[in-house]
Amino acid sequence: MTKLDLVIKNATVIDGTGAEGYISDVGIKDGKIAKIGNGLEAEKTIDASGLILTPGFIDSHSHSDKSLITFPDLAEKLEQGITFSIGGMCGSSYTPIEVNGRLESVEEFFSKFEGISFGSGTAIVVGHNTIRRAVMGTVNRLATPEELEKMKTLLRDSLRAGAIGMSFGLFYTPGCYSSIEECIELARVVSEEGGLLTSHIRGEADNLLESVEEYLKIIKASGCRAVFSHHKSAEKQNWGKVKESIAMIDRAIAEGYDIYLDVYPYTASSTTLLARFLPKKYHPEGTTRPVELLRNPETHKIIYDGEYARWGNDISWTIVTGYNGHPEYEGLTVNEIAEREGKADNLEMAFEIIRQTEGTARGCFFTMCEEDVEYVISHPRAMICTDSSVACGKRQFHPRLRASFIRALAKYTRDRGIVSLPEMIRKMTSLPAHVYGLGTKGVIREGMDADICIFNYERLRDVADYKTPTLYNEGLEYVLVNGKVVVENNRHNLVKQAKLYKKIR
Ligand SMILES: [Zn+2]
Missing domain, CATH: 3.20.20.140 (Metal-dependent hydrolases)
Known part of the structure; x- marks a missing residue:
């Protein structure tokens, strides 16, 4: 048979279809999965004993x-x-x-x-x-x-x-x-x-x-x-x-x-503070820039009263992740920022952040519960x-x-x-x-693109959290794109192997 470029040895293959795993070698040639079976040989090999291999x-x-x-x-x-x-x-x-x-x-x-x-x-x-x-x-x-x-x-x-x-x-x-x-x-x-x-x-x-x-x-x-x-x-x-x-x-x-x-x-979402605190119900017909509604005393009062009725003064469930001009406040809750600014009104602090950033400020919002997240995840579709x-160089973002x-x-x-x-x-x-x-x-099968993940299931851990979202994951041993290794030991190696996908009609 033709010579393989790379063989991944002794992997536990979970093929993506929902089928149980099996132990096998996976051979790669010209960016494709060329051969699945035991005893495959190539000059380059990866030992995946004890590791899971998936699409x-x-x-x-x-x-x-x-x-x-x-x-x-x-x-x-x-x-x-x-x-x-x-x-x-x-x-x-x-x-x-x-x-x-x-x-x-x-x-x-x-x-x-x-x-x-x-x-x-x-x-x-x-x-x-x-x-x-x-x-x-x-x-x-x-x-x-x-x-x-x-x-x-x-x-x-x-x-x-x-x-x-x-x-x-x-x-x-x-x-x-x-x-x-x-x-x-x-x-x-x-x-x-x-x-x-x-x-x-x-x-x-x-x-x-x-x-x-x-x-x-x-x-x-x-x-x-x-x-x-x-x-x-x-x-x-x-x-x-x-x-x-x-x-x-x-x-x-x-x-x-x-x-x-x-x-x-x-259980937290992420969007702009503007979208969160100034939903459409406050936008009169003809509005083109909702942020201006917070600068007009009349509309400001309507929005303030409406949002105060929803949240009261406690909006500690909002972490500000993007705050142009105030990077020192990124990663803090609105309540914490208000305290540092010596302000007692947390909701008005949120509005101030929206005005200062012309509506671009972003946050994470703890508005969901675990039971719902699990219920949605478990749906077969x-x-x-x-x-x-x-991340585009930013320090603060949603850990997702x-x-x-x-x-x-x-x-x-x-x-x-x-x-x-x-x-x-x-x-x-x-x-x-x-x-x-x-x-x-999406499937480990002969003839498919050799896009592959190899991980240590026991050691797998998401480390990034809301305060330090930049932290690397653990347990992801290798990632391959079109047959080339692009991640080793959780870190990207700067190899670029993929293309923009264009649907041909
Ligand atoms: Zn969305």
């Missing part, structure tokens, strides 16, 4: 596209075993956007990256908010028929250029200003082009169930394959509602709709995700960015036993490969 993990919901230009190593992806990501989620994609005063199309975006390599593979969905912003800015109003037609054309062009689908971010501006009719019209274009839909739904707190209902209507009207993004029930009074929301989704699946979920294994880009996949394995599989190890691996590999149509990925 490379697929980050089912990410923002990787935003870092392709500036941080193409995508190091924090690889360092948790992610060899492929789907970027452009939550309604917000890097493309199509204005570059130097003109709209750069998705087609141009793809041609810019032709021949360029990245640490981890990336596919993109285009964001509804990105498209709406390109056509009509960020104004709070319904689209005119002409604007809707423009959005549909831009969306169709984006899909034909190689995007795999569209993401909604109906919680965020300007998607939160759209009607269900607009969403359905766009979803039908996605369906015509053979794409799929994902959605950060309109609300995940008090309005969770009506938001699930709305997205189900959009899915049913379009017939698209669809994903509920980072499914959760936020804020204490809503804990447990994921049982109801998932029952609604299960009923639609039983009716024949092709629906999935993704989830990150943490739930995939694991980071919901993140890469560095450790989601390792935590799902160490905490939720090994320590808590929420699902079996082969089942958790399936949620990270063949399931997202199926959902996103990645035919050569």
Whole structure:
């Protein structure tokens, strides 16, 4: 037989399909898994005795596209075993956007990256908010028929250029200003082009169930394959509602709709303080910059009173992770920052941070419970995700960015036993490969791409936490992308082996 480039010896292979592990050698040739069996030989070998070998993990919901230009190593992806990501989620994609005063199309975006390599593979969905912003800015109003037609054309062009689908971010501006009719019209274009839909739904707190209902209507009207993004029930009074929301989704699946979920294994979410404390209900018609509402005494009072009624003065459940101009406060709770500033009003401190940063300040928000996280993870159609880009040199971020996949394995599989190890691996590999149509990925089988993780299951540990999110994982011995070793002993070696994925229609 032909000479192999590399043989991984005596690995416990968990192939990604959900099947139990077996001990074997895995031979690699020209970036592919060429041979699986015992007694394989090559000049280069890796001894994987006592280690688990799986397909490379697929980050089912990410923002990787935003870092392709500036941080193409995508190091924090690889360092948790992610060899492929789907970027452009939550309604917000890097493309199509204005570059130097003109709209750069998705087609141009793809041609810019032709021949360029990245640490981890990336596919993109285009964001509804990105498209709406390109056509009509960020104004709070319904689209005119002409604007809707423009959005549909831009969306169709984006899909034909190689995007795999569209993401909604109906919680965020300007998607939160759209009607269900607009969403359905766009979803039908996605369906015509053979794409799929994902959605950060309109609300995940008090309005969770009506938001699930709305997205189900959009899915049913379009017939698209669809994903509920980072499914959760936020804020204490809503804990447990994921049982109801998932029952609604299960009923639609039983009716024949092709629906999935993704989830990150943490009880804190992460977004801007602006999105958290100034939801759409406070935005009068015509609003283009919600941050200005906090500078107008009249609207400030309405928002203050409304948010005070929700939270009172204690918002110690908010850790500020991104605070332009005040890096010394990053990693502290809003309460701690207020104390250092000598302010007694914590909510007003949060508003001050929003104003000072023009709404860019980010935080982690402890608004979920463990039981709900475990319930969502255990659903057979739930995939694991980071919901993140890469750190881009920042010191403070949500630890999911560095450790989601390792935590799902160490905490939720090994320590808590929420699902079996082969089942958790399936949620990270063949399931997202199926959902996103990645035919050569997600399974250890002869002929598939040699994207591979090798780890010590007993030693696997996510070390990053909310105070020190930069800490490296433990127990991830090797990661291979297209047959090349890119991570050894938890650290990326700067080899870039992956390409931007373009869907050919
Ligand atoms: Zn989101």
